[in-house]
Amino acid sequence: MGVVDKFIFLVLLMPIMIVSLLFAKYVFYAKIFQKLKRPVFFLMVVLLFITHQYFIVSFAMNNVGFVCYQYVLAMASYFINKKYGIVLLFLSAFTVNVYLAINNSTNFFRLLLAAVIFLGVLMVVSCIEKVSRKHILIGYAVANILINTSVPWLFATLYPERSYSIGSMFLVAVGSLLINILIGLYTYSVEAESRKIAQIERRESHDKLTDLYNYNAYSRFIEKIKFEPQGDWLTVMIDLDHFKQVNDTYGHLDGNEALKFFSRSLSDFIRQNIIAESRLFRFGGEEFCLLIKDYPAERCFEKMDKFQELLHEKPFFTQDGHKLSLSFSAGLASTKDSEQDVLLMIRNADAALYIAKRSGKGRVVCPDCHF
Incomplete structure (x- = not known):
């Protein structure tokens, strides 16, 4: 060669x-x-x-x-x-x-x-x-x-x-x-x-404003855990109180910043205080959903109550320096007390959230908790 x-x-x-x-x-x-x-x-x-x-x-x-x-x-x-x-x-x-x-x-x-x-x-x-x-x-x-x-x-x-x-x-x-x-x-x-x-x-799976999982991701995740053979799930349905007034009083730009502040605060709090598999979703507007696997409902109730106090201690400030003490209403339910039915658990959490909002807001309602 x-x-x-x-x-x-x-x-x-x-x-x-x-x-x-x-x-x-x-x-x-x-x-x-x-x-x-x-x-x-x-x-x-x-x-x-x-x-x-x-x-x-x-x-x-x-x-x-x-x-x-x-x-x-x-x-x-x-x-x-x-x-x-x-x-x-x-x-x-x-x-x-x-x-x-x-x-x-x-x-x-x-x-x-x-x-x-x-x-x-x-x-x-x-x-x-x-x-x-x-x-x-x-x-x-x-x-x-x-x-x-x-x-x-x-x-x-x-x-x-x-x-x-x-x-x-x-x-x-x-x-x-x-x-x-x-x-x-x-x-x-x-x-x-x-x-x-x-x-x-x-x-496709994250909310552009808050960077949390969006409703599409929530729907796919619910379909997945519906057929999961093991594990108990908790749902916390969350709704910011009086948020329409924030938008009407301070404008949507400050409203968006308040949503980002709340989302970031809640996400950080969950990561630091709840040691369990969890997913936090934003449904849209001021509505959120937290899913936690194999975690006691009573302890979750206590943690969400603690987060409510934290929001009062660390308020949000608008661009003009106005102080806003954000609060939320939440309903909590579990598959353990919902016949192991994920969809029934979500309906029960929604019903608990409705009770929280009707009874004065700024509180967490947990019918499944056994104190």
Whole structure:
């Protein structure tokens, strides 16, 4: 093979082909094999990987006379999942020796040394992965260049008939750099797409003014917990008192700021005082809903009463400096006292809120509490 042909093969053809196989491998894993049962999934992964590896080894040996890039796919797996990565690193070494055995180019001594090389590769990749946990792509790039350039040289010591020159090592290093660039670009595009999807999902599930979960998110969450086999839920339906007067007196801008102040205060209070799984939703206007899992109704009542006192101690100030002591009415109900029916619990909490508003506002009503 001429110098130009070797350059094209080692710097362009092999790297692009291997990156294509890498992407194809993960498409198969994510889109097809994940639907299979675990033993069948593992078997299909191994078969696909060995097929790819044998093709890489055969392609390289028949064109440049030495094995190269055989650990690229396995190293990528190792940096994502160590257990799979170790298995695939072993299979990489195994596939090379299967090819050489088929072509009568190996013996027991060479197989033993090849196993030592595999253990050395595993040790090097493991060390690089530990050092670069916060920068996985950089760690993978370093491992890629180091392993891709050194392993063919180690195999050349076992198989002197397979020449591996300094020039070839340089070309493999450049090819490894191209692999790193292509994988980096792919990873960047995937992360950018994931961030974009996450932003869209957040916009669809969060209230723009208060940044709390919105009514759409509430509806989806209720549908989910309706069929949850375990766990008791509490609902606290909350309504700010006299909020229309705030808007009429101070304007909607100050009204919006008051809503943000209340939402932020309630969210912070829940995070700091209620140690349980919870979700806080804004229905719209001045109406809110709090859902808490496996939490005593009596304790929740006490916490909401405490939050009411906190609002009086830390009032809201309008842009003109007017002091507003916000208050709320709330109704509390639980699935434990609602026949384990989530929808009935919500209706009971609504009824309790109505009682709270009719009986003077600024209070929490909990028919299910047993003091």
